[in-house]
Each structure stands twice: as C-alpha cells, then as structure tokens.
Amino acid sequence: MSLTRVLRLLKAAILAALCLAICTAFCLPAAAQYTGTVPTSAPGLNVHLPITTDPAVLFPPQRELTLMPGDLLKISVYGVDPEYTDSERVDLDGSIRMNLGGVIHVAGLSVKDAEAAMSERFEKAEIFHSAQVSIELTEAPQHFATVVGEVKGTVPVLGPKRLLEIVAANGGIPATASTILRIDRVGQAEPIIVDIGNDPARTMQANIPIFTGDVITVGRVGQYYVLGAVVKPGVGQLSGSVPVTAVEAVSAAGGMTFPAKGDEARLIRNVGGQRTIINLQLRQIQDGKIADVVLQSDDILLVPSSGLKKFLATQSSGTVIALVVAMATILR
Incomplete structure (x- = not known):
C-alpha cells in the first residue's frame, strides 16, 4: 500500500472519530420550566396569538339546530285520517320534494320553523286542515x-x-x-x-x-435544541402549558461552560418558511438588562466557544445556518 493511500485512510479515520465525538457530545436530553411571559419588541421574537376576550364572541x-343539505327527515302528520308519513332527504339546493305538498325549501330553518312551513303548505294546498306536522332528523351528515x-x-x-x-x-x-x-x-x-x-x-x-x-x-409545541458550549448539549421538549425561554433552556442544559461566549449566541429560527439567524446576548439577558426570548418549535440555540466564535465569524450566514442545522439533525 502506498504512503499516499495510508495518509488518506488515516485522514478519513480522524474525520470519522471527530464526527462520532460530536454525536456523543450532543446526544443528551434537556428540559426546562418557565415562570412568565417575557415581552420584547425585537422582530421575530416572542410572537404569540392574541387571546380572545370578548364575552359576546366567546x-x-x-x-337552534338548523336543517342542512344531506339531512334525512322523517315527516309525520298527526290529526288526519289516515296519518301521513314521509321520508325525504334535503337536496343540495336546500329543498325537499314531498309526495304531498311538492317542493319546499327547508335549509337554514330550525326543525320547529320547518314544521310550521310544511303545515302552512298543506293548509294552502288544501291537502290537510290544521295539520300537526312533526319532523324527526334521522340522519345529519353535515x-x-x-x-x-x-x-x-x-x-x-x-x-x-x-x-x-x-x-x-x-x-x-x-x-x-x-x-x-x-x-x-x-x-x-x-x-x-x-x-x-x-x-x-x-x-x-x-x-x-x-x-x-x-x-x-x-x-x-415540538422540540428545541441547545448546542455548543453548554454542559449537556441536546434536545428539549416544549410543553403546551409551560413555555421555555432561551436562558432557561441553557440552564436546563447544565449552564454555559468556560470559555463560552454567551453574548455571541445564535438562535436559528424558522421565520416565514426560512431559517433566520437571530443574535442573542445571553449574559445581558441573565443580568436582566434585556428581555429573554420564548423558544418556539424547532428553534436551535447555539452557544459558541471562543474558537467556534472565530470560525463562525469567517462564514456566511447560509453556511452558519447549514452547519447548525446539520448539528441539530444529528440529535433527532
């Protein structure tokens, strides 16, 4: 075997070992709690749906139940001799075609109003006098x-x-x-x-x-990811009733290691269908100087070390996003 081939194999082995080390370092779980809503005016952060409060709307x-196309009606007429029964389905145009009384529009009417309309139809057509109409809804597919x-x-x-x-x-x-x-x-x-x-x-x-x-x-609600210079990089599960902030996610991951660059953190978030880099100053947030950020599903929080910070500074935003997403994909 040639020396060149040996060097190539050695290089491949080193790269494989490095990938394995990254996988091992990042495959640890994380969890977090939240103590309250954190407002901020930063674009793309802490966006939430406004809760409806109008009692008239709530x-x-x-x-009343109203008749709809597709409903199957059992129509009975009492107080006549012999008693009359019919079974009709409401057509797409909202009408029924009775054996007696012809076509009558019933869609949008309550059962009570439909009974009154049929009784009136029978009376005007001189089919039944003072008819007591009863409608039973036997099928209601819509x-x-x-x-x-x-x-x-x-x-x-x-x-x-x-x-x-x-x-x-x-x-x-x-x-x-x-x-x-x-x-x-x-x-x-x-x-x-x-x-x-x-x-x-x-x-x-x-x-x-x-x-x-x-x-x-x-x-x-989904998951979030914490990567980089934290004690336990990994995946955190969001909760439907207990939101998680960036600082809490880092805390749940064991905190930042030395020499983490907390004020150079990156949050990779899907905004409008595109991955976007949002710079976070975690140290400033921890000191209460700026607002914390509520994490969303599939957020990736990267806390760089000094070496990684220097490397990221030389890369385009597209490359940084691709690298961070690839690291998070390993954890799935």
Whole structure:
C-alpha cells in the first residue's frame, strides 16, 4: 500500500472519530420550566396569538339546530285520517320534494320553523286542515365540528356542545400539543383564540360553546435544541402549558461552560418558511438588562466557544445556518 493511500485512510479515520465525538457530545436530553411571559419588541421574537376576550364572541347565544343539505327527515302528520308519513332527504339546493305538498325549501330553518312551513303548505294546498306536522332528523351528515392538528377527528353537533367535550371525544390534549387552541367559525371573520392552560379556573373560562361547522386547530409545541458550549448539549421538549425561554433552556442544559461566549449566541429560527439567524446576548439577558426570548418549535440555540466564535465569524450566514442545522439533525 502506498504512503499516499495510508495518509488518506488515516485522514478519513480522524474525520470519522471527530464526527462520532460530536454525536456523543450532543446526544443528551434537556428540559426546562418557565415562570412568565417575557415581552420584547425585537422582530421575530416572542410572537404569540392574541387571546380572545370578548364575552359576546366567546359565549354567544345558544343556536337552534338548523336543517342542512344531506339531512334525512322523517315527516309525520298527526290529526288526519289516515296519518301521513314521509321520508325525504334535503337536496343540495336546500329543498325537499314531498309526495304531498311538492317542493319546499327547508335549509337554514330550525326543525320547529320547518314544521310550521310544511303545515302552512298543506293548509294552502288544501291537502290537510290544521295539520300537526312533526319532523324527526334521522340522519345529519353535515352537523359536526372538526378537530385538526395534534388532535384529529369529527364530533356530531346535534345539541349544545362545549370545547373540552369535543376535544375529549377525540382523545384529549397530548403532551406534544399546545394549550392555545384556535376555533374558526362560519360567518366570523376572525378566529377565536383560547388558552385552556393548566389552571382549572382558566380552563373552565376557555370551555366555550362549539357549533356545527366549527374547525378547532390544536397546534404542536415540538422540540428545541441547545448546542455548543453548554454542559449537556441536546434536545428539549416544549410543553403546551409551560413555555421555555432561551436562558432557561441553557440552564436546563447544565449552564454555559468556560470559555463560552454567551453574548455571541445564535438562535436559528424558522421565520416565514426560512431559517433566520437571530443574535442573542445571553449574559445581558441573565443580568436582566434585556428581555429573554420564548423558544418556539424547532428553534436551535447555539452557544459558541471562543474558537467556534472565530470560525463562525469567517462564514456566511447560509453556511452558519447549514452547519447548525446539520448539528441539530444529528440529535433527532
């Protein structure tokens, strides 16, 4: 074997050992707690959804069930001889075609109003006099609320329902889910945002009525990564009800090592679909001089050593992002 080939193999072995050392150093877990919201005006940081507080929006008057296309109706007429029964499905145009009485539009009407409309039709057509019409909704394929995101499913809504009942019917809120829920409602321009939290009083306040057609989105809180000059680099699990700040994440990772450059930390965050570098001054944050940062899902916090700081200073932002993301990928 030639000397050149031996040198190449030796170089490859050294690189492989270095990669293994990096993997071993970074594959340790981390966890953290949070003690309160930290406001800041820095762009891209601590962005949160505004919680809906208007009682008129959160607790509107209870709505009567209204008929919709696809509903199957059992129509009975009492007080006539012989008694009349019919079974009709509401067409896409919102009407039904009765054997007696012809076509009548019922979509958007309550059951009570539809009964009155049919009785009036029978009276005008001189089919039945003073007819007592009863409608039974036997199939209601469109009367449901939908849950998407970390919790998935549909729940029939044929009477009064509450948010927690709908979520519980689909398995409840998992540990990976956010406690801040979004409800999109037909006819309402802005979504409803509620925080069911981990406080029973807050949870009950957020247990709002749910109506047919509502779409409930349960978001994912995900993970964050702490890399570089900390005692225990690794992955931290975000909690739906207990946010984590940058300083707390570093503390959960055992703190910074010597000679960490805390005021030269980088936060790699997905902003608008693109990875972005946000410079953090951890020492300044620890001293209470500037606001802390609440971490988001897939945030990567890099605390450089003096040597790594010098290396990063010579690289483009694209290269820094690629390097840090590659380091975090090892931990997945």
